[in-house]
């Protein structure tokens with residue numbers, strides 16, 4: 424089963440990706456085919472317009488079918504803030520869709536981080552339920568193979584994006600099974616009482632961003648950050664971030680229309 428994001432992690436290469444905020448299989452496929460440099464496409468069911476069911480599953484299938492023998496890993500950001508046992512069904516739907524990883528917003532305690540890991544792992548490692556008729560086919564494996572493949576390869580990513588999350592960041596990073604601390608600079612800024620990044624965060628917020636990066640690497644975990652342009656992403660890659668989105672579908676579309684019109688209208 425192809426897992427380009429995990430391959431980049433294992434090779435210690437920066438994994439660049441794109442944020443998908445609008446659903447639809449042809450839209451998802453076009454994004455996935457846009458560049459051989461893409462390691463991942465994240466389907467945003469938190470703030471995007473993609474419904475978790477069945478929208479995320481359709482997009483995961485479209486992304487994984489887009490590029491023969493390769494292409495980006497499809498990831499899903501679930502809608503829930505934090506996650507408790509009552510919302511862990513969202514992780515189940517995301518993973519049953521065949522996603523190679525799940526991103527959980529606003530994780531701020533060790534307890535939440537541990538619950539998330541348990542929701543992502545089949546027993547005996549965790550409490551994930553089995554039953555999807557789609558997940559194994561999406562990974563190109565049989566059902567018994569999927570149980571072990573999923574447990575070993577699904578990337579578990581949590582967003583550090585509020586004051587409490589920053590306070591507990593070292594302990595969250597140390598939780599066994601958490602693969603990536605993903606910084607949300609917008610929520611982090613407003614949670615700390617600062618304006619959102621424009622395009623860069625306030626210097627005080629930037630100090631905290633660097634602290635999260637160090638905490639992740641200190642625990643031998645990967646660190647990711649949301650960016651809004653290729654040049655901002657290049658800067659973050661030089662700083663040592665492991666996983667970075669270069670743009671979003673909607674951002675890229677508006678930018679391309681504006682650029683082409685500016686060239687046309689003299």
Ligand code: 3PY
Nearest residue numbers: 607608609610611649
């Ligand atoms: C944030 O910056 O708050 C994010 O979660 C990325 O959209």
